[in-house]
Amino acid sequence: MKAIIMAGGSGTRLWPLSREQYPKQFLKIDSTHSFFQDTYIRALKLCNPEDIAVVTNKIYEFLVKNQIDELGYGIREDRILCEPCGRNTLPAIIWGTKVLSESGDCHIIAFPSDHLLSDDAIGVFKEADEKIAGKHIVTFGIVPDCPNTGYGYIKAGKPLDFGFEVDEFKEKPDLTTAEKYVKEGYLWNSGIVLFSSSLLMSEVKKYQPEMYREFTKPDIDYNALESLSIDYGLLEKTKYTAVAALDCKWSDLGSFKSIYDVKEHDDFGNAGSAEFLDSKNNLVLADNRKTAIIGVNNTAVIDSGDALLICNMDRSESVKEIVKRYQAKDDDVVKYHLTVNRPWGSYTVLEEHQFYKIKRVSVKCGSILSLQKHHHRSEHWIVVCGSADVIIGSESKTLTQGQSTFVPAGVIHRLENKGKIPLEVIEVQIGEYLGEDDIERFEDVYGREISK
Secondary structure, three states: OEEEEEEOOOOHHHOOOOEOOEOHHHOOOOOOOOHHHHHHHHHHOOOOHHHEEEEEEHHHHHHHHHHHHHOOOOOOHHHEEEEOOOOOHHHHHHHHHHHHOOOOOOEEEEEEOOOEEOOHHHHHHHHHHHHOOOOOEEEEEEOOOOOOOOOOEEEEEEEOOOOEEEEEEEOOOOHHHHHHHHHOOOEEEEEEEEEEHHHHHHHHHHHOHHHHHHHHOOOOOHHHOOOOOHHHHHHOOOOOEEEEEEOOOEEOOOOHHHHHHHOOOOOOOOEEOOEEEOOEOOEEEOOOOOOEEEOOEOEEEEEOOOOEEEEEHHHHHHHHHHHHHHHHOOOHHHOOOOEEEEOOEEEEEEEEOOOEEEEEEEEOOOOEOOEEEOOOEEEEEEEEEOOEEEEEOOEEEEEOOOOEEEEOOOOOEEEEOOOOOOEEEEEEEEEOOOOOOOOEEEEOOOOOOOOO
16 A cells, blocks of 8 residues: 655644644644654555655645654655645645556555544554455545534445445535434545545546646646545546545544544643633643633633634634734734744744844754845844854854854855754844845755745
8 A cells, every 4th residue: 555645735724823834734732743743654554655655835845854854764855746736635646646656556545634543543444455445436434423513524325345335425514414414324524535546547537537638748737737626526426436434533623623622621621731710611722821711611722922812612613714814914923933944944033023033043963054145134143052154255164152143134145054963043133124035045955946
C-alpha cells in the first residue's frame, strides 16, 4: 500500500490558533506531535516512507519537510507536491496517484492531514486493502456517537465481501435531520479513501475527462483545473464506490467545539488551562498567560498571544466569518503568528509599535538566510546564543555571544549559522514601514522567488 497525505488547507475555523502561514494541520495541541505528524506516523504503519506523497501548498513546503525531519525521517523532493492553487481533494488525489503509480498499478490510501484518528482504524484499512480495494474505491465512514451537524453522512447499502456499497452521500444536515440519520445507521464521512490507481484513473477518465486529459500532459496547468471534491467529482458518480465502517475515536477537529469534545474535562465539564469558579462546560486554550474564568458557561476562550477569541461554544463554527472580516481589512493577524516558521528556522515578534519591531531570530545549524535588502527599515542584530557569520554590504565578519552589528536600510546583507548549536539573535527593526513584504532577495538556497 502507498499513501497520499493532503496537507494544503488553511483551517480558518480554528483562528487564532490556525493562521494562513501556519494552519491547523501543523499545530501541536496537547501533544508532542502535530496533526500532520500524527497522520504521517499513521501512514508509516501501512507503507514505507518512500511510498508516501504529501500534497500541499507552496508556502507549506518547508513546514512539511521540517515536521517530517523532526520525526527522524527524510522525504524526497519529488514526494512533496506543491499545488500552485487550491483545487479541492480530487485534483490533489489524482496528482498524488500519478506520482505514486509511475512504476505500475498500486493500492493507495489518501488521508486528510488534520484529523484525530485512533490506531483501531489500521486493521480496518489493511482488511479493506486485502479484500475490496482492487475492485472498489473505498471510503471510510465513522460510526457516529451523536447527531452532529458539522459532518457529511454516508448511507450504506448492499453488503460486499467487506464493507458495503454506497447508497447515498448526504451534505451536512440540520440537527433534526442528523438525529434521523444516526437513528437509521448512517455513517459520518471521514474523507479517507482507498483505491487501486488503475481503477481510480479509469473512473476519472470516464467521469472527469477534461481533468484526466490535463493530468496526462507533461506540464499540468493546475490553475485550469476545476475545483472538485472527490465525493462530488467521482464517488457520487461511479458504480464502484464502497464504504467501510470505522468504529473508533475520530474527529476532524474543525471547530473549537470539536476540540472541546475530545479533551479531558473536570467535574464541571471545563477543559483547558485555567482556574474555573462557578463555571461549566468551557474550553480555555491560553498557554501564554494565567487565565481565570468566573461565572461563565459554554464558552471558548482562545488566547494566542497577539489575538484573543471569546465565543459561545455553539457558535464556534462562525469563527471563519470573523476571519473574513480581518481578511477584508488586509490584517496580518489572519496570516502570521507571533512565531513565524521559515526554511532556515523561525522568528518571534517580541514587541511591535509604529516605527519599531523587536524579534527573536532562531537559525538552525547549517542554515543560511537569503542575500537580501530592505528599503524602509534598518536592523540591529545582537547575538545571544551561538555564532553568526554576517555579510553587510562588502564586509564579512563573525559575531559571537554578546556582540552586535548594524544593517542600514538599502544595504545588502545575510545571516548564516555555521556553528554546531542553534543561533539566537535579537533583531531590532527601525523604520517607517516594517511589513514582511519589504524584502528584495538576490540569492536564496531554498528556491524562493528572487527579485527581478
